[in-house]
Each structure stands twice: as C-alpha cells, then as structure tokens.
Amino acid sequence: xxxxxxxxxxxxxxxxxxxxxxxxxxxxxxxxxxxxxxxxxxxxxxxxxxxxxxxxxxxxxxxxxxxxxxxxxxxxxxxxxxxxxxxxxxxxxxxxxxxxxxxxxxxxxxxxxxxxxxxxxxxxxxxxxxxxxxxxxxxxxxxxxxxxxxxxxxxxxxxxxxxxxxxxxxxxxxxxxxxxxxxxxxxxxxxxxxxxxxxxxxxxxxxxxxxxxxxxxxxxxxxxxxxxx
Amino acid sequence: xxxxxxxxxxxxxxxxxxxxxxxxxxxxxxxxxxxxxxxxxxxxxxxxxxxxxxxxxxxxxxxxxxxxxxxxxxxxxxxxxxxxxxxxxxxxxxxxxxxxxxxxxxxxxxxxxxxxxxxxxxxxxxxxxxxxxxxxxxxxxxxxxxxxxxxxxxxxxxxxxxxxxxxxxxxxxxxxxxxxxxxxxxxxxxxxxxxxxxxxxxxxxxxxxxxxxxxxxxxxxxxxxxxxxxxxxxxxxxxxxxxxxxxxxxx
Numbered sequence: 001x002x003x004x005x006x007x008x009x010x011x012x013x014x015x016x017x018x019x020x021x022x023x024x025x026x027x028x029x030x031x032x033x034x035x036x037x038x039x040x041x042x043x044x045x046x047x048x049x050x051x052x053x054x055x056x057x058x059x060x061x062x063x064x065x066x067x068x069x070x071x072x073x074x075x076x077x078x079x080x081x082x083x084x085x086x087x088x089x090x091x092x093x094x095x096x097x098x099x100x101x102x103x104x105x106x107x108x109x110x111x112x113x114x115x116x117x118x119x120x121x122x123x124x125x126x127x128x129x130x131x132x133x134x135x136x137x138x139x140x141x142x143x144x145x146x147x148x149x150x151x152x153x154x155x156x157x158x159x160x161x162x163x164x165x166x167x168x169x170x171x172x173x174x175x176x177x178x179x180x181x182x183x184x185x186x187x188x189x190x191x192x193x194x195x196x197x198x199x200x201x202x203x204x205x206x207x208x209x210x211x212x213x214x215x216x217x218x219x220x221x222x223x224x225x226x227x228x229x
Numbered sequence: 230x231x232x233x234x235x236x237x238x239x240x241x242x243x244x245x246x247x248x249x250x251x252x253x254x255x256x257x258x259x260x261x262x263x264x265x266x267x268x269x270x271x272x273x274x275x276x277x278x279x280x281x282x283x284x285x286x287x288x289x290x291x292x293x294x295x296x297x298x299x300x301x302x303x304x305x306x307x308x309x310x311x312x313x314x315x316x317x318x319x320x321x322x323x324x325x326x327x328x329x330x331x332x333x334x335x336x337x338x339x340x341x342x343x344x345x346x347x348x349x350x351x352x353x354x355x356x357x358x359x360x361x362x363x364x365x366x367x368x369x370x371x372x373x374x375x376x377x378x379x380x381x382x383x384x385x386x387x388x389x390x391x392x393x394x395x396x397x398x399x400x401x402x403x404x405x406x407x408x409x410x411x412x413x414x415x416x417x418x419x420x421x422x423x424x425x426x427x428x429x430x431x432x433x434x435x436x437x438x439x440x441x442x443x444x445x446x447x448x449x450x451x452x453x454x455x456x457x458x459x460x461x462x463x464x465x466x467x468x469x470x471x472x473x474x475x476x477x478x479x480x
Binding site: 074076077078079080081082083085086088089158161162164165166168169171172173179182183185186187189191194195197198201202205206209 | 293296297298299300301302303305306308309391394395398399401402403404409412413415416422425426428429430432433436437440
C-alpha cells in the first residue's frame with residue numbers, strides 16, 4: 001500500500017495557503033463568494049436608491065441639507081457589529097438585514113457624492129441648457145447627472161470597496177458571505193479556510209473597484225477624449 | 230424590548246464575571262491605547278512628510294488600501310498567528326495583543342492621510358508671512374502650521390477613534406475582548422437575544438458619545454473662528470471632502 005501524501009489542509013499540516021482546499025471545497029467557496037457579491041451589490045444599490053432622492057431633497061431645500069448630511073454621517077458612527085443586531089428584530093437573521101445595514105452605511109459616502117457631484121456642474125452649463133428649453137427633469141437626467149458622474153462614481157467606488165469589507169460582519173446575523181469562511185476558519189482553527197476567505201475578500205474589493213473604473217470610462221467617453229487631446 | 234431594558238438596568242449584568250462593566254473597561258482601554266500608539270507612530274511622520282510635501286501619493290492612498298482590508302479578516306488572522314496570538318494580555322484580556330495590533334493598524338490610515346493633508350492645506354501666504362517675520366523652521370511649524378492644520382489633524386483623530394471603537398467591538402467575534410462578546414453571546418443563544426440587543430445599544434450609544442466629544446474637541450482646536458461657519462456650511466463629516474481635492478492637486 002502506498003503512503004498517501006496528506007493534503008495540505010489536513011489537521012497535521014494545516015497550511016495557510018492550500019490549493020487543494022480551494023479545489024476540494026470549491027462548491028462552498030463559490031457559494032460564499034456568490035452570497036458576498038449579492039449582499040454587496042444589493043446594499044450598494046439600496047444605498048444609491050436612498051441617497052439620490054435625499055441628495056435632491058437637500059439640494060432643493062438648503063435648510064434640510066445639514067440635517068440630511070448629519071443623519072447620513074451619524075449612521076456611520078454606529079459600529080457595524082451593533083447596527084446589524086439592532087435590525088434583527090425588524091428583519092430577522094436574513095440577508096435582508098445585512099443588505100439594509102450596509103445600505104445605510106453607504107449613505108454617508110453616497111449622499112455627499114451626489115451633492116458634490118451635482119454641485120460640480122458649472123452654472124453656465126445649467127443656464128445654457130435652460131436657455132435651450134430643457135425642463136427641470138430633463139436638465140437633471142441629460143445634463144447634470146452625466147456631468148456629475150465622475151464625482152458620483154468616485155463616491156460609488158469608495159462605498160463599494162467598504163461594503164465588500166463590511167459584508168464579512170454579516171456573520172453575526174448568520175449571513176456574511178466570505179465572512180462565514182473567516183469565522184468558521186477561526187473557530188475550527190482551519191488556516192486554509194480562514195486565509196482563503198480573507199484573500200478572496202480583498203480580491204473581490206479590487207475586482208469590483210476595477211469594474212466600476214471600466215464602467216466609468218464607458219459612461220463618460222467625453223472625459224477620455226479630453227485627456228487624450 | 231422589555232428584556233433589553235431589564236438587562237441593562239440590572240446591576241448584576243454589569244458586575245458579573247465577564248459582565249458589561251468588565252467588557253466595557255476592556256474595550257475602552259483597548260481603544261485608548263491603540264489610538265495613543267497609532268498617534269505616536271503616525272503623527273510625527275505624516276506631519277513631517279506633509280511639511281516637505283513628499284510621498285503624497287502614499288499618504289493619500291493608504292486610506293484607500295485600508296478600506297479594502299476587512300477588519301474582521303485581519304483580526305481573525307492576527308489572533309490565529311502564533312504572534313500576536315490569542316493569549317491573555319494583561320488587563321486587555323483574551324487575544325488582547327492581537328486586537329491591539331489590529332486596532333493600531335486600522336487607526337493609522339485616517340491619521341496619516343488627514344495630517345498629511347492638514348500640512349498641505351496651510352495657506353502658503355501664512356507660511357511666507359511667518360518666514361518674513363523671521364521665524365525659524367521649528368517656530369513656523371509650532372506657531373503657524375500646526376495650529377492652522379490642527380482642525381484637520383483632529384478630524385483624522387476623530388475618524389480613527391470611531392473606527393477603532395467599532396473595530397474593537399468586532400474583536401469579540403474572533404475570540405477577543407470587549408463588548409462585542411455580549412452581542413456575540415446574545416445572538417448565539419436564542420433565549421439571550423435581548424442581551425445581544427442591549428449590548429448593541431450600549432456600543433452604539435458610546436460610539437455616538439465619542440463622536441460627539443471629538444466633534445467638540447475639533448471645534449475647540451480651530452484657531453480661526455471664521456472657518457467655523459465655512460465648516461458648518463459644508464457639514465462637518467468624518468469623510469472630509471479635502472482628501473479628494475488634495476489627491477488631485479498632488480497628482
């Protein structure tokens with residue numbers, strides 16, 4: 001009988017980096033990564049959906065601005081390990097809880113990004129558009145938003161990268177995506193699992209950031225031409 | 230909700246072994262130590278680099294990198310390594326050293342970025358005037374540049390403090406000390422759910438308290454009262470808009 005080499009993730013070896021682990025447990029890892037991406041994307045989208053009207057409101061009524069910014073900033077102060085459990089009585093131990101919590105955190109960055117972005121549109125441009133007969137809605141959608149896009153996208157990138165990292169805390173309410181691998185790896189002293197979860201988190205953040213940069217390039221072709229010329 | 234209040238207002242839940250008081254003291258101790266260490270390491274360096282205007286790219290981007298690393302993952306890794314490990318560390322409790330190291334690491338980016346930017350943002354006219362008055366280099370720094378940059382430096386300290394407090398809570402998820410234990414245990418047992426929620430409330434309340442105290446300190450540190458109204462108009466925030474602007478100007 002030939003002596004078989006113990007796998008690098010066996011209890012005796014317990015290596016930090018182990019490709020065999022990734023291969024043998026690929027189902028589990030894929031599932032955790034998918035959940036992680038789902039939660040992150042849903043949370044950022046939720047953040048965008050709330051932040052946009054809030055920013056418009058703050059812009060329309062300057063008196064509300066400090067309140068809107070104060071609340072959205074104050075939310076960030078609450079530690080994630082406290083915020084997620086506080087949402088549990090409302091939505092239970094579900095992905096929804098994590099998505100809502102992380103979506104709220106995104107507001108800090110996104111509301112400000114929308115406001116700064118819209119403010120970066122030169123007044124002359126706005127006036128010319130009005131002169132050309134643009135109504136308020138058309139002005140916003142066709143002129144202001146595209147021109148504000150670089151600033152908004154910068155905020156969106158920050159929000160996305162932070163959300164990827166924060167999603168791991170979702171394990172406290174049993175839905176953490178890759179955070180589950182980290183938590184399980186720590187509690188069962190399974191080094192490969194812990195390290196794989198941690199590395200994938202950072203990789204995921206970088207990949208999503210890159211995708212957003214590419215999206216921005218595609219969405220703002222005029223900026224690219226400007227740089228070249 | 231009744232269970233939550235009962236637990237919070239029961240003296241035993243505070244004074245018991247591993248109770249709220251013990252965890253609270255541990256977490257405050259961790260937070261303060263980590264912040265002081267991080268400030269001692271980063272402020273001299275970042276202020277110096279900001280003054281001479283070198284390594285701006287690094288100083289600005291360290292915050293972006295810090296954001297991508299999950300606190301949870303780093304805490305878990307540090308506690309798993311043989312050093313710093315999860316051994317008892319004096320009054321800091323279980324895995325105290327690993328938690329401290331992680332907290333210091335997470336406090337560094339905001340401190341470095343904000344103090345660097347603070348030195349770059351000092352009006353060149355003010356520096357020139359100081360030189361014209363015959364101030365030496367160190368006089369310029371202590372009497373002009375530092376006071377003018379102090380509000381921004383303080384905003385970095387404020388960001389770092391809030392972040393360290395939040396991270397210290399997470400330490401409990403990976404066997405570390407602090408109030409996170411109350412939350413973790415509460416949610417691990419269905420019949421103790423109200424304790425978890427009570428712990429979460431306590432952590433959130435103290436975070437808001439720390440943030441408020443730092444906001445006051447930041448305001449008190451402003452040497453030029455006019456800038457206050459400007460700051461208010463922009464809405465004081467832990468995500469200062471100046472970082473992006475400075476990143477652009479530094480190329």
